[in-house]
Amino acid sequence: MNADRIGPSRSGGARRELLEAALSIIREKGYAATSVDELCAEAGVTKGAFFHHFRSKDALAVAAANHWSEITGAFFESAAYHKHSDPLDRVLGYLDFRKAMLKGAIAEFTCLVGTMVQEAYGTSPEIRAACEASISGHAAKVAADIADAMKHYRIRAPWTAESLALHTQVVLQGAFILAKAKGNAKVAEASIDHLRRYVEFLFRRKKT
C-alpha cells in the first residue's frame, strides 16, 4: 500500500530493535552515557542502520519517547483497574497497579521519559517536548477518571482533576528517584501509600 507514506518506514526490524534497545539501556545508564555504538550492539544492527532510521542520536531519543508513550499507553489501557464502575475505584486501582509494578530490577519499572527529560530539558527542546507529551498524555488519562470521580462524589475543591493527576505523576517520578538512590523500591511503595491515603482523604473515603 502506498497509503502509509507518512512517517518513517514501518517495515524495518532494525528500527524497532533500536527503539527497544533504547528503552532498556537509557533507563539503566541515562541518555548521555548511552552511546550509539552500544545501542547498535544491543539491537544487533550496524551504525549504518542506525543513521538510516534516525537523523541523529537526539532524533532516536525523540522517537524512543514517542515509542514509550505508545507502549505504556497500550499497557495501562489493558489494565484491569479500568473495569471498576466507580471512577474513584479506578483512580485508587490505578495507584494500586502502579505500586504492584514496582518489582524486579530498578531499570525495569522506572520511567524512560522521566529519566531522559532530566538530562535533556536544557539541551534539546525536541526531547523535552516529547517527554512532556508522554507524561502529560498519561496524566490526562488519570485526570479523566479523577474528574469523573469528582463529579460522582460531588467534590468541590480548590484543586483541579488535572493538578491532582499531575501530582500522582510527580509522586511516581520522585519515587523512582528515591528508589534509585536507596537501591530498592520500598521507599517508592511507601510513597504511593501516602499518595493513596491523600486521595482517599480528598474523596472522603474510609480506609477499606
Add this chain to the structure above:
Amino acid sequence: MNADRIGPSRSGGARRELLEAALSIIREKGYAATSVDELCAEAGVTKGAFFHHFRSKDALAVAAANHWSEITGAFFESAAYHKHSDPLDRVLGYLDFRKAMLKGAIAEFTCLVGTMVQEAYGTSPEIRAACEASISGHAAKVAADIADAMKHYRIRAPWTAESLALHTQVVLQGAFILAKAKGNAKVAEASIDHLRRYVEFLFRRKKT
C-alpha cells in the same frame, strides 16, 4: 615582601571553584554530558588542577554531592521556619519555604543529587551512596520535626515520621522532574500545595 597577593596564595581555591562549577553545570546538563574540560573552563582552572584535587571525574561527583549536602544543610539550618515553637508549624513552614524557593531558572532551584543519582545509580556505587546520604540526611532533619509534631499532637498512625519525611522528598524530586518537562515551576508549586494539604490532613489541622 610582595604585599599584594600575587599568585596562588588562595590555596584550595581551585577545588572550591571546581565544586561550584559542578553544581551549576551538572544541574543544567546532567552529569554524563558534563565534561571535565567544561568544568575546568567554568572554574577557570586547568586540567592539571582538576586531577590534582580529584582522582577522577567520578570522585569529583562524590565530592560535589558532599559539598551539596553541606551547602544545603547550612542553608536550611538558617531558614526562618525553625523558629516556630509548634513542630507542625515547622513542618508546614518547611514546605512553604521549599515552595518559595521555586524561583528563577530551573537549574537554580533543582537538586544536584537527585539529578546525579538518576544517571549514576547503576554505574557508580560511590556516587549513588553519596547522593543517598545527601537526601536521607536532609530527610532525617525533616523527620525530626515530624516526629515532634506527632508527639505533640498525639498522632498514632500506620505511617512513620521517617516515611512521611521521605515522602516530602519524593514529592520535591518528582516536582523538579515535571518542572523540567514542562519548562516551568507552576506544576511543582501545585504539587507542594497537594503535599501541604496532605500533611494538614494527617495532623487534623484546619486550613488557615
Add this chain to the structure above:
DNA sequence: GACTACATACCAACTGGTCGGTACTCTGCG
C-alpha cells in the same frame, strides 16, 4: 533503474586521564 534497507569503513572532534615541569610555601637544622 530507482528505491529501500541495511553493512562496512572511516573520520574529525572530543573524552577522561597522564605526566613532566614550575612556582610557591612550610619545616627543620645549624
Add this chain to the structure above:
DNA sequence: CGCAGAGTACCGACCAGTTGGTATGTAGTC
C-alpha cells in the same frame, strides 16, 4: 638568621580510546 629539601598547588601539552556522524557499497524489491 640562611638555606636546603620536602611538599603543595597548579599548569598545559599530550595520549589512547571513544564519540556522533558520514561516505560509499550492495543485496533485495518494486
